[in-house]
Amino acid sequence: MTANSVDILVVGGGIHGAAIARDAVGRGLKVMLAEREDYASHTSSASSKLAHGGLRYLEHMEFGLVRESLSERAGLLKTAPHLVSPLKFLLPIFDWQKRSAWFVHTGLALYDLLSLGGEMPGSGRLSQSDVDALPHLRQDHLKAVLHYHDAHADDARLTLSAALDARARGADIANRRAVTALTPRENGYTATFSERGITSEVDARFIVNTAGPFVGELDAMIPNGPSPKEIRFVRGSHIVLPMPEPAETCAYTLQDEGERIIFSIPWLAGNFLMVGTTDIPQGGAPCHATCSIDEKTYLLEAYNRYFSRAGGPATMSDIVFDWAGLRTLHGRPDEDPSRITREVTLETAQQGTGGFLSLVGGKLTTHRATAEQVLSRLQSMGLDMGPAWTKGVPQYGGTLDREALRARADNGPDAISQQIRQRWAFTYGDKIDDLYANLQEDPALAQEIAPGVPQVELQHVAAVEDASTGEDFLWRRTKLELFLDQASRDKIEEWFATN
Numbered sequence: 001m002t003a004n005s006v007d008i009l010v011v012g013g014g015i016h017g018a019a020i021a022r023d024a025v026g027r028g029l030k031v032m033l034a035e036r037e038d039y040a041s042h043t044s045s046a047s048s049k050l051a052h053g054g055l056r057y058l059e060h061m062e063f064g065l066v067r068e069s070l071s072e073r074a075g076l077l078k079t080a081p082h083l084v085s086p087l088k089f090l091l092p093i094f095d096w097q098k099r100s101a102w103f104v105h106t107g108l109a110l111y112d113l114l115s116l117g118g119e120m121p122g123s124g125r126l127s128q129s130d131v132d133a134l135p136h137l138r139q140d141h142l143k144a145v146l147h148y149h150d151a152h153a154d155d156a157r158l159t160l161s162a163a164l165d166a167r168a169r170g171a172d173i174a175n176r177r178a179v180t181a182l183t184p185r186e187n188g189y190t191a192t193f194s195e196r197g198i199t200s201e202v203d204a205r206f207i208v209n210t211a212g213p214f215v216g217e218l219d220a221m222i223p224n225g226p227s228p229k230e231i232r233f234v235r236g237s238h239i240v241l242p243m244p245e246p247a248e249t250c251a252y253t254l255q256d257e258g259e260r261i262i263f264s265i266p267w268l269a270g271n272f273l274m275v276g277t278t279d280i281p282q283g284g285a286p287c288h289a290t291c292s293i294d295e296k297t298y299l300l301e302a303y304n305r306y307f308s309r310a311g312g313p314a315t316m317s318d319i320v321f322d323w324a325g326l327r328t329l330h331g332r333p334d335e336d337p338s339r340i341t342r343e344v345t346l347e348t349a350q351q352g353t354g355g356f357l358s359l360v361g362g363k364l365t366t367h368r369a370t371a372e373q374v375l376s377r378l379q380s381m382g383l384d385m386g387p388a389w390t391k392g393v394p395q396y397g398g399t400l401d402r403e404a405l406r407a408r409a410d411n412g413p414d415a416i417s418q419q420i421r422q423r424w425a426f427t428y429g430d431k432i433d434d435l436y437a438n439l440q441e442d443p444a445l446a447q448e449i450a451p452g453v454p455q456v457e458l459q460h461v462a463a464v465e466d467a468s469t470g471e472d473f474l475w476r477r478t479k480l481e482l483f484l485d486q487a488s489r490d491k492i493e494e495w496f497a498t499n
Contacts, residue, residue, distance in 0.1 A: 006032045006172070007383065009191055009204035011179050011218055013037075014044035015155070015364055017210035018162035018173075019371035019390075025171040027375065027386035032202060033163065033171060034193060036178035038472050040159035043212050044364070045476050046289070046325025048238065048263055048277050051076045051084050051365045052150040053115060054342065055253070056261050058107050065343055067114045069365045073151055074118035076365070080161060080395040081402045082429030083154045086120065087265070091146040091253045092137060092306065099255060101125075101144040108148050123148035135246045136307040147250075152265070155364055156476040157427065158395070160465060162367070165396035175466050182207065182221040188354030189222065205354035206378055213286030213326040219358055226347030226358045232331040232340060233283070237291035238276030239299050240267070240321040240482065244309045248273065254306050262302045268479055272320065275299050282326060289324035296322065321482055330360045344370050346377050355381045397429025408432050413439055415446035416454060424457070427478060435460055449495050450488035453480065458495055469496050 008024050010017045013035025021033040035041075053070035054062070076084040091108075093101040108123035126145040131137075134145070167173040174195065181192040188205040209218045213233060219225045243266065251265040260279065267274040278295045296319060304313040331340035344362040348355055357377060362370045372388050379385055400408065405425040412421040413436060424432045438456050439445055445456035461467040461477045470493030474481040481489070 004201070005203040006030045006205070008032070008206045008208055008378070009034065009179075009189075009202065010208045010210060011191075012210035012212060012214075013039040013159070013163060013173075013175055014042065014210060014212050015040065015159045015162065015367045016359055016362055016370055016374075017208070018159050018166065019367040020208055020210060020374050021171050021173060022162045022166040022169070023368075023371040023375055023388070023390050024385070025166050025169045026389050029383070029385055031166065031171040032204070033166065033173045034177040034179050034191075035175045038175045038469075038476060039163050039466070040156040040476055042288070043325040043327060044159045045156035046236070046238075046323050047153075047155045047364050048236070049153055049155055049265070049267070049274065050087075050150055050263070051153040053111060053365070054363070055107065055111055055148070055150075057342070058110055059259075060341070062341060062343070063114065065341070065363075065366075066111070068369055069363060070111075070115040070118055072366045072369055074115070074120075075368065075392065076153065076158075076395075077119075077151055079393060080153075080158060080398045080429075081400070082397055082405055082426050083158050083161065083395070084151050085402065087150055087152045087251050088121075089148055089150055089251045089253050089263075090126070090134075090137075091148065092142060093144045093146065095141045095143055096257070097255050098259060101146070104146060108146060111148060120149040136244060136248065136309060137252075138306060138308050150251075153364065154427075158364070158367075160477070161396040161398070161429075164465065168396065176468070179218065179221075182218070184222060184224075184351055185354075187352035189351065189356070206381070206383060207356045208374060208378075209356065209358040213328050215328060215358055215360060216286075222349070222356060224349060225356060226349050230331060231360060232281065232329045232335070233286060234327045234329055234340065235280040235282045235289050235295075235324050236277040236327060237280070237289075237295040237299070237324040238274055238322060239291065239296055239319045241273045241275060241303070241314055241318050242320060243271055243273055244307075244311075252306070254302060256302050262299065264303060264306070268482065272482065275303050286326060286328075289326045291322040291324040295324070328360055344373065346374065348377065348381060350381060353382050357381075395429075397431045400430045402426075405429065405432075412436060413446070415439065415443060417452075420452055420454065423452075423478075428460075431460075431464075434464070450484055450491045452483070453488075453492065455495075458492070458499070462496070462499065467496070469493070472496075 007029040008031050010021045010033040025031040051073045053066045112122045131145050177195040183190040193200050254262045265274045329340045330345040342363050345360045347358045409421040409425040467473045
């Protein structure tokens with residue numbers, strides 16, 4: 001192997017690409033990851049922010065997927081406690097819905113059974129007094145309110161955590177590194193990059209295509225690539241509403257008049273409600289997905305059907321933020337988007353003793369298990385590697401449990417407010433100690449560039465987490481986009497432009 005060569009080139013810095021790079025480098029392989037934009041800049045920052053088993057997949061008889069997802073959910077609660085936390089869901093049953101209370105209760109009992117060993121509370125039914133105390137749920141035609149647990153997850157930072165862990169173990173990880181050409185070699189490929197205006201090449205024995213919505217573009221770069229797949233783009237959109245008074249403390253799983261499921265989830269320390277998602281087929285070339293007016297209307301109508309607010313129904317003017325992502329799935333053109341499996345599909349092509357692998361589908365929750373599946377396939381194609389190792393191993397920043405993280409926030413430097421320290425603890429995890437150390441070395445870094453944003457934090461995300469724009473920081477490294485006014489966001493953007 002030459003100096004400018006790798007065993008695996010992973011193309012795409014979403015959750016699957018980052019997880020595969022992490023797993024591979026930990027098995028003794030030489031690994032490079034190329035992301036042409038920012039890590040998690042598409043689907044992996046546009047999810048419903050959940051680590052969940054996929055309760056609705058039980059109706060589709062996908063018991064293996066649900067069991068795997070619940071097992072991985074349990075693992076994430078232990079290995080990424082700064083990014084994944086338990087969340088109680090309420091599931092109201094009305095007499096106009098297709099799914100009866102008995103049917104749903106049976107499904108929840110099966111969900112409990114499949115999650116045995118996950119240390120989550122079991123499902124059940126709220127008492128009438130607890131139902132009466134719910135602040136906003138409409139009571140007309142209400143038959144029952146069931147409850148169960150899943151977990152909230154910071155999708156973009158979970159992706160970043162895997163990428164940074166891969167780097168810490170020796171992988172060459174970079175964003176703003178675009179693959180512009182792939183040329184077959186005797187045993188693998190030569191990849192050409194454009195990285196911040198500089199062109200370079202690397203020889204890779206195996207290419208792993210985790211480009212998400214753009215998977216077809218990379219497939220098309222090589223002759224005799226993987227067999228053509230029936231790829232469906234399905235758009236999932238979300239809206240964000242202000243938290244009503246009194247505040248909701250539980251999430252809700254809501255059923256529309258058909259069989260679609262919509263979540264209403266307290267978000268960002270209870271400051272907002274996140275409502276989603278949709279399943280809308282999207283044709284044409286992949287792009288940055290946007291939430292349409294029709295989708296906003298659909299989500300508002302669904303929310304208002306279930307909840308009554310003192311100020312009247314939620315309207316378009318109440319939406320403070322929205323996003324959409326494209327799920328890249330393997331399904332028939334005539335298949336209902338809600339019923340297309342989220343199971344991962346792997347397609348491969350051999351190139352001498354090397355090869356090419358494309359990944360379609362998959363779930364945020366099961367990214368670690370998916371990475372193991374990919375490495376197993378590459379091993380079957382002739383790539384020697386060490387054993388699987390990631391199960392139970394803390395993610396980057398994940399060595400402290402939630403109680404210890406709260407203590408870190410409580411005992412931080414007085415120059416930083418408790419509110420900021422608390423945010424840091426459940427953003428950076430154990431790396432909060434690095435921020436504290438930098439402040440001890442240079443106390444002037446406590447100066448706030450914008451309200452609630454000390455200079456030390458911006459230096460950290462730029463130097464350690466590869467953030468180079470205001471959007472990188474405000475949306476994917478943090479969610480401060482929703483808390484800062486335009487003048488403050490402009491100050492953040494200016495900082496990145498001049499540093």
